[in-house]
Amino acid sequence: MSHQDRVYQPLAASATIPMKILVTGGFGVGKTTLVGAISEITPLTTEAEMTQAGAGVDEGLELRPDKTTTTVAFDFGRISIDEQIVLYLFGAPGQERFHALWERLCQGAVGAIVLVDTRDAEGSFAALDRVERAKLPYLVAHNPFGDEAERWSLEEIRASLDVDPGTPLLRCDARDPAQVREALAALVQHRQNLLEQEGADE
Amino acid sequence: MIDPDVPDGLYMIVGGRSGTSLRLDPFTLVVTERSDTTGLTLEQADIVRLCERPITPAEISACLTIPLGAVTILLADLIDQGHVSLRSVGRPTRRSADPSAFSSPADDRQLLEKLRVGLINLAL
Numbered sequence: 001m002s003h004q005d006r007v008y009q010p011l012a013a014s015a016t017i018p019m020k021i022l023v024t025g026g027f028g029v030g031k032t033t034l035v036g037a038i039s040e041i042t043p044l045t046t047e048a049e050m051t052q053a054g055a056g057v058d059e060g061l062e063l064r065p066d067k068t069t070t071t072v073a074f075d076f077g078r079i080s081i082d083e084q085i086v087l088y089l090f091g092a093p094g095q096e097r098f099h100a101l102w103e104r105l106c107q108g109a110v111g112a113i114v115l116v117d118t119r120d121a122e123g124s125f126a127a128l129d130r131v132e133r134a135k136l137p138y139l140v141a142h143n144p145f146g147d148e149a150e151r152w153s154l155e156e157i158r159a160s161l162d163v164d165p166g167t168p169l170l171r172c173d174a175r176d177p178a179q180v181r182e183a184l185a186a187l188v189q190h191r192q193n194l195l196e197q198e199g200a201d202e
Numbered sequence: 203m204i205d206p207d208v209p210d211g212l213y214m215i216v217g218g219r220s221g222t223s224l225r226l227d228p229f230t231l232v233v234t235e236r237s238d239t240t241g242l243t244l245e246q247a248d249i250v251r252l253c254e255r256p257i258t259p260a261e262i263s264a265c266l267t268i269p270l271g272a273v274t275i276l277l278a279d280l281i282d283q284g285h286v287s288l289r290s291v292g293r294p295t296r297r298s299a300d301p302s303a304f305s306s307p308a309d310d311r312q313l314l315e316k317l318r319v320g321l322i323n324l325a326l
Contacts, residue, residue: 008265010255011231016289018258019307019317020229038326044264046228048271076229076260081320085313088229088258105228108306110317177326188318195311 009041011078011086019081020088021184022106024131025115026123030143030174031091032075034115038180039077039089047073048101072101089184102134111137111187115174116161118148124161137191141172141183224278228260228270231289232277242285246276253286 023031036043076090092105106112112131116124131138140163142154149171152160158169168190172183234254239247248266259277263270280286307313 008252008261010252011257013255015231015256017307017313018229018231019313038324044261046260046263047267047269048228048263076264078261079321079324081317081324085307085316085320086231086256087317087321088260090229090260104225108227108308110308110314181321181324181326185318185321188314188321191308192311192314192318195309195314 012080012083014083015080015086017085018088019085020090020105020109021187022109022112022131022136023089023091023115024112025127025143026117026120029115029117029120029123031115034113034143034172034174034180035075035077035089035091037175037177038079038184040080041078043075043077045073045075074105087184102130106134106136109136111139111191113172113183113187114138114140115143115172116140116157117143117145118152118157119145121160128161128163137187137194139168139170139183139187139190141170141174143174144171224274224281226259226274226277226288228263229258231256231258232262232286233257233289234285235287236285242280245272246280246285249273249276249280250285256289 023034025031032043074090074092076088079087079089081087090105092102112134114124114127114131116127128140140157140161142149142152142157154169154171157163158165163169168186170183170186172179174180232253233256234250237250237254239250242250245266245268249262252262252265257265259270259273262268262277263273266273268276277286281288
């Protein structure tokens with residue numbers, strides 16, 4: 001792990017409302033690239049430690065020196081939206097044994113961007129499965145490596161990954177700040193739509 | 203493997219504390235209430251200084267390269283002692299230390315609209 005000895009850029013004193021969005025997907029799909037493309041700070045890495053025993057034991061992120069602990073790192077970035085709202089983007093570890101940390105990270109999140117690589121169906125399915133189970137609103141963003149955008153239409157990707165018709169699906173080059181910004185705004189819009197639907201159902 | 207004869211670095215930082223009941227969102231904002239660091243450990247004093255401006259446990263962890271669990275334990279003590287506090291929004295409904303006791307900004311239609319518009323207008 002690299003040392004983060006560069007100068008930390010503090011938030012405005014007026015910041016009062018943290019909001020957060022999860023960026024997830026298979027290994028090497030570009031989660032950190034996406035966060036770095038739009039974050040106002042160089043993405044930071046934090047280490048969380050938990051016991052091997054997994055869920056239940058690490059509920060309070062407890063340190064138990066008598067047990068073998070394992071660490072997991074997650075990257076995050078930050079965008080100051082206005083004087084009050086600050087948006088955190090984080091790439092969460094998806095492994096099952098980090099279940100408690102995953103829950104804590106996802107609780108209260110606006111939603112998730114599931115970044116998919118058409119060359120890694122397995123990783124994409126696993127990520128989709130995790131956000132489904134976390135009951136987070138999400139959208140699917142195809143990060144096109146090489147000529148994958150020409151090879152696969154969004155309709156084909158939706159069909160092959162069995163993405164629900166109500167779930168937004170778009171292309172997003174994780175290196176392109178404008179495309180990342182668009183994907184984030186689309187996710188917030190999706191959450192707003194879901195809230196409206198809930199309100200209408202009541 | 204942990205050698206029982208060698209004190210674990212983390213264990214030293216948190217002063218032998220083995221855990222906290224505080225379940226802290228890594229992305230909640232923490233602010234300093236009392237900047238007097240007399241009697242605090244080096245790590246606690248570092249945290250109090252960092253919290254002069256709002257900051258999250260995740261950022262504290264990254265800045266000080268202290269794992270999140272240890273940061274949470276240190277923060278629990280600092281909150282108890284009145285050095286720092288959680289800058290929470292929404293209505294507290296139960297214990298103030300429980301982050302789930304607050305209504306989430308992610309369910310607030312006005313905040314979501316501000317977030318969406320803010321993103322669309324974000325200068326790149």
